[in-house]
Amino acid sequence: MQLPITLSNARYDVVIGTGLISRAGALLAPLLPQKNVVIITDENVAARHLPKLHDSLSETNITFRTLVVKPGEHSKSFATYERLVNDILESGVERKTTIIAFGGGVVGDLAGFIAASTLRGLPFVQIPTTLLSQVDSSVGGKTGINTRWGKNLVGAFHQPLCVLADTAALATLPRRELVAGYAEIVKSGLIGDPALFEWCEKNGAAVLDGDPEAQIEAVRQACAFKARVVAADEREQQSSNGRALLNLGHTFGHALEAELGYDGRLLHGEGVAIGLNLAFALSVRLGLCPQTDLDRVTAHLTRLKMPTHIRDLAHIFSAKGLMAHMQRDKKMQDGKLSFVLTHGIGQAFTTRDVPPEAVQDVLLADGCQP
Secondary structure, rough: OEEEEOOOOHHHHHEEEEOOOOOHHHHHHHOOOOEEEEEEEEEHHHHHHHHHHHHHHHOOOOOOEEEEEEOOOHOOOOOHHHHHHHHHHHOOOOOOEEEEEEOOHHHHHHHHHHHHHHHHHOOOOEEEEEHHHHHHOOOEEEEEEOOEEEEEEEEEEEEOEEEEEEEEHHHHOOOHHHHHHHHHHHHHHHHHHHHHHHHHHHHHHHHHHOHHHHHHHHHHHHHHHHHOOOOOOOOOOOOOHHHHHHOOOOOHHHHEEEEEOOOOOOOHHHHHHHHHHHHHHHHOOOOOOOOHHHHHHHHHHHOOOOOOOHHHHOEEEEEEHHHHHHHHHOOEEEEEEEEEEOOOOOEEEEOOOOOOHHHHHHHHHOOOEE
């Protein structure tokens, strides 16, 4: 199935289905400006899927080089970025050489930023292999790397030529990785699609249990929702709402990840899951959202055994420490932090009018120390 993404200066398809990695050469050959690509992947994906991609490209006479990084957030670093760019430049890359991101969100963000910045922009293809990257990070053109001050603080917008979401790759993932991706699907429903959240309540267990049809439908619905949001505000420039709504749960989630040093103890999607619950709890505390909607969100996350509260984590967090990380968030403007809050399920909105005391109270109630 093909889902078109239509933006002001770009148009591409998200292709969703099974067996796409084995057909990548045939699918990409008509799109590539030159039959020469550089594949960027990580060690885990290389071991599981790289031979299939190599064979597929060879069948259509696409020449390739492959660069492999270590799995995990620590590869989204200046050091890894510099090493890969130097390797690509040393090989004599041309402006029509395409970068293929073959992996999860870390690889997609890193490879996308390399494509955006090398020779002031190289063509780029996403072949996401995790649920999180298929439903979120591979669509919309955001790329970037982390710094000591936080996630994705150095990056660029760079749209791909195509996204190939092979849901068969999800069969190799542990349940924890599926949970991390599923949180982003739930997020889409909570932002502005109540019917999608209702679908999640009925079908979430099947998605996490590996049902192929449920997974394809989940990817389709989440990508379709994100496509609508991104088409209306590609570069997150609207003064309110717009693409910034996609950050629901992320202000809290990024702070939790930063406090743990991006060391893998908390996956991005796990942080988002807790962040979604916190965003609804903060909305209820401010009198913006019915308690019954928070109860539905909490019940859904809990029923699927997803991380739901800060107290669920082994690490002891301090509210002061998490607040400090939020103050360094890239969504800060005029000294105020932008939150995505909600009037209810499917009714998210952005605001900078959030008392810090209320944020602290919610963190303490969820299990933080002062």
